[in-house]
Amino acid sequence: MAFLEIKQLHKRFGGLHAVKDVSFQVEPGQIKAVIGPNGAGKTTLFNMISGTFPATSGSVTFQGRELLGKKPFQVATLGMARTYQNIKMFSGMTALENVMVGRHVQSNAGFLASMFRMPRTWKEERDIRDKSMELLGLLEIEEHAHIDAASLAFGQQRAVELARALAMEPTLLLLDEPAAGLNIYETAEVGRLITKIRDLGITVLLVEHDMSLVMDISDEIVVLCFGEKIAEDVPTAIQQDPEVIKIYLGEE
């Protein structure tokens, strides 16, 4: 049984087949990338895995559990975290508070306990804060902890978003175009962070446009084109694949 198994996944919007019967597997501890030109169905694929919208048919199993039909918050509780292509910060909250929201699934104080400050919430609250600070430290942005997250620079927001996802202590992390909008230095930096995250024992599945990043860090690559999987292999093999070259560089 694979760690994450995607089988015959299909999505239709009206007459458009955005994702056509895509199947692949992710093994634990891997960095796996999904690449493809614009409109290849990468983000659609992600949204189906994380439960943002339902698939037309197929199945996604995560550690033996079927994910399709589950809501995003249920998927999150199973240990899957994700980030967004266009960063979704919680505006009006500091960087630290953003990360603290990430601890949601790892804590459980409810309405009444929170309102009445029950003693059992004290330790939990302290743990949430400590752990979140620690993660900001890991991503090297702890000096911005008390700044409104929405006012941070783009690259820093990316880091906060990563810290927020890591705060959930996920076993699988989905990254939607982590290098989008970053320059080459920042991209290399993000690449380094992703490897660091994998070394923590977290499996990473990312969707990416930037070939250099993907070739550098991934263990395996899936290539999508017009919703179909056209190749799946290690980076060096993908680079040689005539089909992939045809898509990216055009036909001879």
Added chain:
Amino acid sequence: MTTELFIQYLLAGITYGSIYAIVAIGFNIIYNTTGIINFAQGEFVMFGGMIAISLLQFMPLPLAILLAVVLTMLIGALIEICFIRWLKSPSVLRMIIITIGISILSREVAVHVWGESIRSLPYFVGNEITSIPILGARISPQVLWVVAVSGLMVVCLGVFFKTTSVGREMRACASNRKAATLCGINAENMVTLSFVLSAGIGALAGCVMSPITYSQYDMGTGLAIKGFTVAILGGLGSSGGAVAAGLLLGIIEAFSVSVVPLAFQDAISISILLIILFVRPQGLFGSKEAAGLKEF
């Protein structure tokens, strides 16, 4: 229920239904060009009736109505220019609150100008006891006026949007404001125009209904919520749907009088609104996908 009584109820339903449809179309015109639900829509109807009643002291009825409609259109334009035009991409919540504020302010202006008394325009033809027989039931000719004027408005609007260039430009703004701006259409003026248009049809409806339903400073909220019910029921943005849904709600309301006390009548139509919102927010005739595309 006798046939006469049945027809009586049916006609009453159609009368009220056409008013609701007009209010709903007013909602739709503004919604289509701006994405805003104008909570002050009912106040346009109130202004139309009230202004015409005041003007009647100085001039004959047709002129008073004409002038009232024009004045209300000016009010509509003024509201848009003062409160809406210069806001840069405001959030939905902000727009809701602003139009609610406008609605309250309009009502307060009305109560200070005209007081709390209930007024009405005279019957256009004959008086309150004049009636004409239709299929054994006797109805007031004013009912025909309401239905005819409402029908005419729907047809004229349809022709306006389909054939005139201004109408087409408004529709272009409705489907994609940014693209329309790029084509050289002045989207801001189109929004003002949509307020003017919906103020105008609201005012005219307010005049023709006044002899039957009377006019009062606080009639707007009730009309707005029923108009909104109809707009949702017919699928937000669709005129044809609004007419069908308006007649449906009017008729349901009219017949419900024979079952439940009058005092609960409003509660019924609002419950219908709630049920529709919960079950089919895209309306009876709208498709789910189209509703999903609209931004809320």
Added chain:
Amino acid sequence: MKKLLSILPLLAVVIGVHLLTSATDTMYYLTQMTMSAYYSLLIIGLCVLMGYAGQISLGHAGFFAIGGYLSAALTTRSLIPYQGTTLVSLLDSAGLLLSGHDLYGEALLVVTPWAACIIAVLTAACIAVVIGIPVLKLKGHYLAMATLGFGIIIYRLALAMEYFGEADGISEVPAFVLLPGVSVSGNFSDRVQNYYIAWVLLLIGMVLLLNLIDSRVGRALRGIHGSDEAADAMGVNTARFKLQTFVLSAVFAAIAGVFLTHYNGGIGPSEAGVMKSVRYVAIVAVGGMAHLWGALLMGIVLNFLSLRGIFGSYDDAVFGLILIVIMLFAPNGILSINVRHRLRQLLGRGKQDRAGEV
């Protein structure tokens, strides 16, 4: 503990106002201060719903009315005609009924205020759950209209039902004896006592909400407001949190309704009116939406001025105007206009205060 400290200056102000009015022989102000405190209790609850959970409600006067009307009706409408029924005898054996005489010396059998209060608040909570489940799935205009519709239904029912006194409402509501010697009533002699009851209740409410905002739940709520989708992906059950906040704010509104009704000795249909709901929204907006202190301050000031009759016959117009002006020029509330900083320090500051996106 820090929360409690931030409340202390306010407590000092409350006592200060009492001393000031008794020194200057203007104790009659305390009556409006008491009423303002009850309205503000509703308003801070609504503030959490609107500012932090991001859900508009144009029907909160409805919940206030449910609380007020139910406790008024239960404590004044005699149950003697139903004495034989199981429900009444069950209440009786539980010691929840009081017998007495009305103004004309007729025998009365009514529910005790404590029981009535609990029944009223629980009913409001249940209605909030039933209404909230479908309503909170809606967004934007739909949500606004649906809550407005709910408010109008409650208003119409209050107007149409004989049990609730139709247009006259319910009067001669008895005092609510909280503890022996402590009762919520409009008696002249109890004025100071009632002033403190209202304000202590409001302060307790405030502490609870401040705690809530700065907790796991509060962060999740603000997250929902910031980005619904991202909060969802963080494992926040957004639907449940919105519903719980809705119910919480309904409970605050109902409690305010119960207490104010006993204090005024009656309630009328205007308390359920649309204008009231809009007024509450206006006050939350002026306070800055996601700003509990702002909501509290504005709730007290505006209600007090309105109750003193400062606005005369332009009362509703003033609130309409406030709504428009604030939304046009200062959508983050008037406290967001630089004075905010100073006011915050003045009010014992709270780092939980945050100007929210509107």
